[in-house]
Amino acid sequence: MIFEWHVARRFLREGRTQTTLILTGVAVGVGTIIFLSALITGLQESIIERTLGNQAHIVVRPAEDVPRAVGGNPEAAGGPRVIRPPQKIRAVQRWQQVAAALAAEPGVIAVAPTVNGPAFALRGDGTKAVAIRGLDPKGYSAIVDLEQRIVAGTLGITGFQAVIGVELAKNLGIVVGDKLRLLVGDGTTAIYTVNGLIDIGNKDLNERWVLIPLRAAQTLFGLEGGVSTIEVKVNEIFTAQAIAARMSQTTGLDAESWMTSNGQLLVGLRSQASSSIMIQTFVVLAVALGIASVLAVSVVQKSKEIGIMMAFGTSRAKILRIFLLQGGAVGLVGSLGGVLLGVGLGAFFAGLVRNPDGSSTFPVELRGALYLRAAAVATITGLLAAVIPARRAASLDPAVTIRG
């Protein structure tokens, strides 16, 4: 292989203009791939992080009451009427065992019980429909990091203390330390002291969320000792769907993953990813064609030398390898330039526009694994692109090329 490598290197070095052009082509291609991947990955991670920043990966709750046929005679015109019963807050049966079972599922890193239900928040003449989230702030922080979203006061809530969304506080004119009356469906009311304000990163939630201690919510909704949902965090977010399906099956409860509840987002991410893959595929194809055409020209230019090498005993297999190596080397060396180019482009774009908080508008994710992958793709592309020219070189007839 040393001989083949030696000749391949010399061919490339002496064909300076061609080699430089094709190396530049490969570098631009690889740079594009790296930049594009980094940008798409960065954007997607940022979107996912923002989406999952305020929700659990999987929410497990009792199955809904099933629709049933009511009244009437099945023979009558129009047949039986099917209605969905109104859904009321239901408790997860024996939730401690269920939570323990869910926590034991592979891939699950945290489990927290919550009691959720609707209520009205009253203050003076102001009334707002709110969503009560009864939870243990400490335990729940393993699912969603609430602490870092507190913008005033503290997250610590016990007894009749609450943390409410910033928009809700604004609407009701509440500051930390103020009182808030909560009214639930059956007429029960309770008065809470607002201990902190939270910015969940979503206006709708900021207008509706009222966090109170788990126990208080249980009392408010008449679920003493019970919980309405169990929320789950998994270590690999894209496995949530599969884990949720398994949970449904083993517990008989309704387990919904973030991938189902954010179906549109997921479709968006997937089409973004597939268009990125398509662009990368075409770039790889263009790089391959570039390498193949340069080598094809080189084979024609060097056909006499190839014939001579055969005449002095160089086997066809060696000639084949000389040209394959050239393709691989062009791919590898070009990809090194491409990595630099991609990193440069990424850094440039990341620094171009910044959000008010100083973070980049283009969250570009540059990673070593990406460089390695791009270099490997370019090298293999180079090798494959060289197959046809190399085979042509190896099949030359020395008697003909030397004469001609």
Added chain:
Amino acid sequence: MAEALIIDGVTKSYGTEVVTLALRGIDLAVAAGEFIALTGPSGSGKSTLLNLIGLLDRPTTGRIHLDGTETGTLDAEGLARFRGRRIGFVFQFHHLLPEFTALENVMLPAFADEGRISEETRRTAVRLLEEVGLSDRADYKPSQLSGGQQQRVAIARALARSPALLLADEPTGNLDQESGDQVFRLLRRLNVERRITCVIVTHDDRLAERCDRNVHLVDGRVDFDKQVRGVG
């Protein structure tokens, strides 16, 4: 004297629909150390015959024995190896690899065969360049050498593996009188000193007169085959 080369009823035809007969039956025995001129008009088949002897091509019918080996029994790899080790080529155009220096060009055959450049390969190459009078041009690229010098490097390369047989196709055809003469005398000297069997294709009758033997082809057949000066 042992035969270095035996050509036994060799024919060569090209094409399948329109068949062209390039060689119509050649029988020839060449003694080890002989210096033969292969002459004939254009299209007489002399280059075809040289390619067959050089194992660059296979005969349509007939057999070629080189150095006691029936070459028809060798596969493609075997032919390449045999060619590399037992046959040296010199062409009308030097066909040196332009990417490599004179010394590297001379070392390439051994490098290709052995996969590395041994100390012995290097020593042999240096000595050969000395022998062809170009030791001071070892690090020059072919483009920096004159036509005669290029051809002398090509001869050094042809001798790099100590072949038993040296084949030259119009080795002086592209050179001026003086360089051509120099190249011819070099070949002759190597033939005498190293006892290498030489077969030279040439148009030049005066050159043919200076060989041991002149085989003249016309229309794919041996027209005449005569001793010219006798060995030595």
